[in-house]
Amino acid sequence: MTDGRIVIVGASLAGARAAGVLRREGFAGSLTVIGDERQEPYDRPPLSKQVLTGQVAPGHTMLPHLREVDAEWLWGTPAAGLDMAGKQVRLADGREIGFDRVLLATGTRARPWPDEAEAALEGVHTLRTTADAERLRAALAARPGRVLVLGAGFTGSEIASVCRELDLPVTVVERGPAPLVNALGGVIGDVAAALQREHGVDLRCGTTVTALEGDGQGRLRGARLSDGSTVEADVAVVALGSIRNVEWLRDSGLAAGVWGVACDAGCRAVDTNGLVTDDVFVAGDIARFPHPLYDYQFMTLEHWGNAVAQAEIAAHNMVSDQAHRWPHLSVPVFWSTQFGVNIKSVGVPTFADEVVITQGSVAERRFAAVYGYRGRITAAVTFDQGLWLEFYQRLIESAAPFPPEFRHVDQDGDGGPVPARVPERLVATAGATVVVTGHDPAERRASLLHAPQS
């Protein structure tokens, strides 16, 4: 397919990258990119790092080469609905944009603090956009007496790291047993916890914030915690994960829900019946796809690298016929910088039953950890040892046996494999119920019954 109409919903990393790939692949038809933010595509990883410390200005993380693509860019126009039969995207302002093929790449937003009144207190932040980063940077530059971070995932941990770099007192409250557990499991989570405490973070694990408290004049004063204690803080950052921007697809007939939008390995969206669609594609944070390396389990990956790789596959497949489509088989990779340590990951660390330190020393915070599942290597995580990651990626791709048993450099090791302590994985249909109706095969249909929204 080299002409016709393609619409991309979502103008951040995945959407913008896909637009460029479509043109590179020779698509000469009309191309429309719809974005809800009022600005050009930009890079988000620096927003929780160099932008907060002030080393990089919030407006200086643009992705200019992504914008140079020949397309009609509609900024600040959220999509409100998808009509698959009529092949139209409905915008919030009422316009309807017709398509022959559409790519859904609406990404995620920060999960807000559930109590709206508390969330509205001055000093309560979330972090997802450049505007968020600029507000938080200014709040930190005003040197608050203490910063409270809710959640010790990657975003929360990086914010805590920035606070310590700025020499600001910070308290981190985490529901789980340690930071980063949802992504890296309990073994490396314990290392992350020690790292935070060494750098002066007041880390409270197994604890949640029960209430944010104001000073009576609309400003944050502190928080009450589940263990009965209180924390005084002028700034709180709610880093409790993200919400996928899929509400606009609710009545589209796609298998879309809080878990994302289901698709096949070629990024073609799956409808509520489990049928693969021909003209609707998905990429980036919202795409829930089966990964052959991980028992074909459906997974969403909210990583920079996944957005890019998946956008390229989706764009290629949108303009290719059945015989020339590619599967999205890249091994997931992500990184984080916190407390002076560069953390990198390859594979899916939560897809593991055991973990072993292969290179370096946990005590020195420089090591490579390898994850295994039922006797094969499924992931590796490095702390300041990222240059070895390519090697472990090849082991993952070749289903190499776990634990690895070869001689290599820096082989002191901290003992043999130990249980990985990874959390339960998200159930694919969380938040909705699937029911099947009809008797005749031509009439059998599945549909999603959503729980009432709270």
Added chain:
Amino acid sequence: MTTTSSSAFERILDPSGRADPYPLFGELRRTPVARQPDGTYVVSTYREIVALLHDPRVSSDRRNLGGPDTDPGASGKEDGAISFIGLDPPAHDRLRRLAMRHFGPPHSPGVVDGLRPAMLAITTELIDGIAGKRRADLVDEVAYPLPVAVICRLLGVPQEDEPQFHAWADQIVETLGPGEEDRAERERERLAVARDLERYLGGLAEERRRQPGDDMLSGFVTYRGPEGGMSPEEVVSTAVLLLIAGHETTINLIANGMLTFLRDPGLLDRLRADPGLIVPAVEELLRYEPPVQLVSSRIALDDIVIAGTTIPAGSPIVLALAAGSRDPGHVADPDRFDPCRARNEHLGFGGGVHYCFGAPLARLEAQIVLAELVRRLRGPRLVADPPPYRPSAVLRGPRHLLVDYEGVAPA
């Protein structure tokens, strides 16, 4: 391959073919992992080289070679007497961190860029020095003095000692390289020269300990952090490494660069018309005529299966970087010099934890001096093509580069 004819790799090592080893590298790539008669495995394709550069089963520490052939002098060495290029993590990482602290980010982000004015001033002086004549040896008169002056300034070596320095470095470089048969003899030669160099640097370090300056040597001897600092032996071995690696390679980059430019008048015209082109042109030089052609010091710690071949544990490994950077399976039209390649991924600086320590310095020096030579030399022509080469197959470059020219533009 028969035992009577020499292998492609043996012919690459033969100095008589130094002027154009690339057809031989092409021949070498037909066997991506090629076992040599002495048991060395030569790897020549891009993907396989990158894999081994990131493979923790590959050691850079020759003490792991084991076996009866190992030179007892080398195997008895303590860590401190070996520079980090010959060590594995964690000893390598620790020493490299301690050295980097005084050279680059995050602790010394401005060091290389701060040398820019000095590099330009030295370059200007050197080119002014050949303005009065119509023929010059660009190796002896430009390509050699600049990097030596820069590395000596960085380390804190007095200017008057620079020529002595270069002589020592030269002698050491000629003893480096692959091949296990004459290694013990070459190692003895190397140690003899290195002793003089080490004695000199040890004395200089002692002076800096008493009276520190703002040079790297002073940083090496005075810094003490949470993980300690460099021992006196480590200061000397690190300084020796940086001196040798820091100038032999850059001399060749500059000389190879002028040679490449002078062979293509159209390219010279483009560089004159667009001075910014020198930045990607240096990058392409690192791919097309890399100063470091071979990494010849790696050892397999375990059996490694790669490209269908098993490299047995204990085998020496040579990574033919120059062959990998011209691998047609990795780069289109690899034997063409094209400064405008979109994604120029080359092996010019190696890769993995031993990635060239001085890469930012080498890049900047080459950009400055090559840009100035292109701008100022009027009507330059090669006197001899090919020029005479140094014998080393590892650090490859012309011994002399005689050029005739019609004049020299003012600075």
